[in-house]
Amino acid sequence: GQQVMQIPQYQHVQEGEDFTTYCNSSTTLSNIQWYKQRPGGHPVFLIQLVKSGEVKKQKRLTFQFGEAKKNSSLHITATQTTDVGTYFCAGPNSGTYKYIFGTGTRLKVLA
Amino acid sequence: DVKVTQSSRYLVKRTGEKVFLECVQDMDHENMFWYRQDPGLGLRLIYFSYDVKMKEKGDIPEGYSVSREKKERFSLILESASTNQTSMYLCASSLDKFGTGMTDTQYFGPGTRLTVL
Numbered sequence: 533g534q535q536v537m538q539i540p541q542y543q544h545v546q547e548g549e550d551f552t553t554y555c556n557s558s559t560t561l562s563n564i565q566w567y568k569q570r571p572g573g574h575p576v577f578l579i580q581l582v583k584s585g586e587v588k589k590q591k592r593l594t595f596q597f598g599e600a601k602k603n604s605s606l607h608i609t610a611t612q613t614t615d616v617g618t619y620f621c622a623g624p625n626s627g628t629y630k631y632i633f634g635t636g637t638r639l640k641v642l643a
Numbered sequence: 644d645v646k647v648t649q650s651s652r653y654l655v656k657r658t659g660e661k662v663f664l665e666c667v668q669d670m671d672h673e674n675m676f677w678y679r680q681d682p683g684l685g686l687r688l689i690y691f692s693y694d695v696k697m698k699e700k701g702d703i704p705e706g707y708s709v710s711r712e713k714k715e716r717f718s719l720i721l722e723s724a725s726t727n728q729t730s731m732y733l734c735a736s737s738l739d740k741f742g743t744g745m746t747d748t749q750y751f752g753p754g755t756r757l758t759v760l
Contacts, residue, residue, distance in 0.1 A: 533702075538685075541683065565748070565749075567749075573753075574733060574751040574752060574753050574754050575686070575733070575735075575749075575751045576751070577748045577749065577750070580748070620685065620686065622686075622749075628699075629674050629691055629693050629699075630688055630691065630699075630701065631676070631688065631749065632688075633678075633685045633686040633687075633688075634685060635683065635684065635685040636685045636686075
């Protein structure tokens with residue numbers, strides 16, 4: 533079946549360093565979403581990418597959707613302690629309401 | 644703002660008990676979902692519902708059932724709780740954009756951390 537993998541599983545960075553998480557799907561996705569879950573919280577929607585090769589920015593966060601629409605990345609420039617949490621990508625299972633979530637990347641920022 | 648609420652933040656039950664987890668959303672969303680979240684495994688879909696009284700199995704439905712009698716409420720039922728069902732359970736809802744090629748944003752509840760002893 534369709535699988536969505538994320539790497540790395542964990543990442544510790546010093547405050548001010550950059551961070552990137554990668555999402556890879558076994559099948560082509562019509563779109564991809566990214567969510568952030570703070571420690572003790574629930575996933576919160578960040579962004580959706582639809583077009584092949586699309587790049588979107590939210591302040592220090594840059595999201596990319598691969599040309600083949602099978603992979604995506606989230607890059608954070610100059611991390612801050614407020615960036616701590618787990619970042620998930622999610623892709624739709626074609627033709628259904630089902631969402632396939634990635635395994636998540638847990639980010640820890642050391643002050 | 645969309646609000647998704649879950650009946651309990653923490654729940655402790657004994658093996659063999661019947662457990663009900665309730666989820667309510669206030670934005671008239673058609674779709675509702677139940678996930679469980681375990682370390683290293685991400686979010687795994689248990690069941691989802693795209694309309695009242697309609698349900699479909701997700702990836703890990705074994706040991707669970709669901710009920711959706713009203714549009715705003717989606718219940719997850721553990722018929723006979725087992726220790727391997729100890730987990731964080733997350734409910735989510737979304738608008739229906741099926742057929743448009745677009746998947747709409749999911750709004751999550753705060754989660755219920757269930758411990759089965």
